[in-house]
Structure formats: C-alpha cells, structure tokens
Amino acid sequence: MPPTFNVAVLLYPSADILDFSGPIEIYSTLPPPPTAPPFTITTFAQVNPLHAENSVLVYIPAKSFSKVSAELEQYDILVVPGAHPDVLTKLIQSEQGKEITNLIKRFVGLKPREETGKRVLQSVCTGSLLLAASGVLAGRTCTGHHMSYDAIKTIADRAAGGDSKVNVVQKRWVDAGMTEAGVRIVNAGGVSSGIDASLWVVEELLGKERAGWVAEVVEFERRGEGEAWVVGKA
Numbered sequence: 066m067p068p069t070f071n072v073a074v075l076l077y078p079s080a081d082i083l084d085f086s087g088p089i090e091i092y093s094t095l096p097p098p099p100t101a102p103p104f105t106i107t108t109f110a111q112v113n114p115l116h117a118e119n120s121v122l123v124y125i126p127a128k129s130f131s132k133v134s135a136e137l138e139q140y141d142i143l144v145v146p147g148a149h150p151d152v153l154t155k156l157i158q159s160e161q162g163k164e165i166t167n168l169i170k171r172f173v174g175l176k177p178r179e180e181t182g183k184r185v186l187q188s189v190c191t192g193s194l195l196l197a198a199s200g201v202l203a204g205r206t207c208t209g210h211h212m213s214y215d216a217i218k219t220i221a222d223r224a225a226g227g228d229s230k231v232n233v234v235q236k237r238w239v240d241a242g243m244t245e246a247g248v249r250i251v252n253a254g255g256v257s258s259g260i261d262a263s264l265w266v267v268e269e270l271l272g273k274e275r276a277g278w279v280a281e282v283v284e285f286e287r288r289g290e291g292e293a294w295v296v297g298k299a
Contacts, residue, residue: 068181069105070270073133073140075165076110076126077148077156082117083256084146084189091263092142094279103271107140109133111161118148134168141181142266143172146259147191150213157198157220166199173201173244184248185266189259193252197221201250203229205241210255237288238262261288 072092074085085108092104110126117124133140145165147153156162169186177184188196193209196202197220209217214233221229237258241250249269253262264287268276280287 066101067103067271069101069103070141070181070183071139072104072106072142072144073137074106074108074144075146076108076115076117076124077161077165078112078115079118079120079152080146080148081190081256082122084148084192084259085144087257087259088144088187088189088263090283091260091267091279094282096275096278103275104142107133111164130164130168134164134171137168137171138175138178140172141178141183142185142187143169145169145186145188145192145195147189147194147210147213147256150191150194150216153191153194153216157194162195162198165195169196169199169201173199173248173250174246175248176246177248183270184246185251185270186248187251187253187259187262187266189253189262190255191216193217194220196250196252197229197231198224200224200229201244202231202241204231205250206232206234206239207241207250207252208234208236208239208254209252211235212255238265240265260285 095102108126109128111130114123114125190210191213197217202221203225217233221231237254238261239252243249253259264276
C-alpha cells in the first residue's frame with residue numbers, strides 16, 4: 066500500500082489566501098475509492114482564529130503552532146505561504162517570526178520518515194522570504210514573487226551574515242535541491258504558482274499519472290513543464 070504523506074500548512078494573519086488554499090486543494094484532491102487518501106492535511110497557526118489577506122476571511126486552524134512544533138517530525142511536507150512584503154517584513158522582525166524561522170530550520174534538519182522516505186519544504190510566493198530569513202536558501206537557486214527578488218537576496222544575506230550566494234531566478238517554480246538531512250526545498254513563484262509547484266511535488270512523490278489526474282480533476286492547465294531550475298536533484 067502506498068504511504069500517506071502528512072502535510073502541515075502554516076497560516077498567519079494576512080497570509081495570501083491562494084498561497085495556502087491552492088496547495089491545500091491539490092493535496093486534498095482524493096483518488097477514486099477504494100484507494101486511500103495519499104495526503105493528510107493539517108493547518109496550524111500561532112493565532113486562532115486568524116484573518117487572512119485583507120481580513121476577507123476568518124480561519125480556525127486545525128492545530129496550534131506549538132502542537133505542530135512538538136510533533137514536527139511526523140510531517141512530510143511543510144507549506145509556507147506568502148503575504149504582502151510589508152506583512153512579511155514585520156513578521157520576520159517579530160518574536161512570532163523567529164518562532165517560524167526556527168521551525169523551518171528544524172524541519173530541514175529532519176531526516177525523512179521511514180514510512181515515506183521523502184520530506185519537502187515548500188514555499189509559495191513571498192513565503193520564500195521566511196525561508197531566506199531562516200538561512201535555508203543560502204547557496205541555492207530559488208524563486209518567489211517577481212516583486213520580491215531583491216528582498217529575498219537581502220534577507221538571505223542578512224541571515225548568512227554576509228553574501229549568502231543565493232541565486233534568485235524568475236521561474237514558475239524551482240527545485241532548490243536537498244538539505245544534508247534529505248529534505249527537498251521547493252519554491253513557487255507568485256500566488257497561483259503554488260498550484261503548479263504542488264502538482265510537481267505530487268508527481269515527484271506519486272508519479273506523473275497521479276499528478277496528471279489531479280490536474281484534470283481540478284481543471285488546471287499545468288504551466289511548469291520544463292521551467293524548473295533543478296539543483297542537486299536526487
């Protein structure tokens with residue numbers, strides 16, 4: 066029986082709605098029975114309830130930040146959404162932001178679970194700024210929203226205490242390679258790119274046929290073919 070991958074989706078006040086709902090849609094699209102769901106999804110946040118972008122919607126996360134932090138090794142995929150750059154700037158400088166970057170650092174240091182053999186850190190849009198602040202993008206090729214390229218480099222350099230040697234490219238999504246522990250880092254470009262990145266992750270974990278089936282069900286035309294800047298691909 067294929068393994069079930071556990072997905073943790075970070076939420077925070079003013080996070081962009083499609084940044085996290087796009088990946089959730091892809092990972093929650095179920096195969097026809099009797100096939101077991103290949104993904105379980107858990108949303109978590111430091112604030113409960115919380116307001117999404119422009120306070121349009123109010124969300125109640127499934128778990129607290131501290132709960133997911135305590136059981137972090139049980140999650141195979143960590144999704145980090147973006148927000149307006151001003152929101153991210155303030156968040157990164159706050160105590161809440163430090164908790165998030167510390168969580169990211171811990172996650173990329175965890176070896177994949179035996180049950181799945183894979184672990185993925187996935188950012189969407191300006192969520193790459195949080196990855197940059199955690200120091201995990203140093204020496205890697207990455208992407209994010211096209212209006213945040215300079216900020217990614219600045220924040221990554223600050224986290225590294227000098228030149229981070231980060232290479233920011235304009236791509237729909239980027240496979241930024243693996244950490245020493247075996248965690249693959251995947252960055253999506255702006256907003257809707259998170260859907261493309263998530264479908265690529267599905268393809269990597271479950272195969273091209275499964276990813277194609279999901280894309281067909283959600284009626285999404287994939288635009289990431291041939292656009293990955295692959296670094297250290299296993």
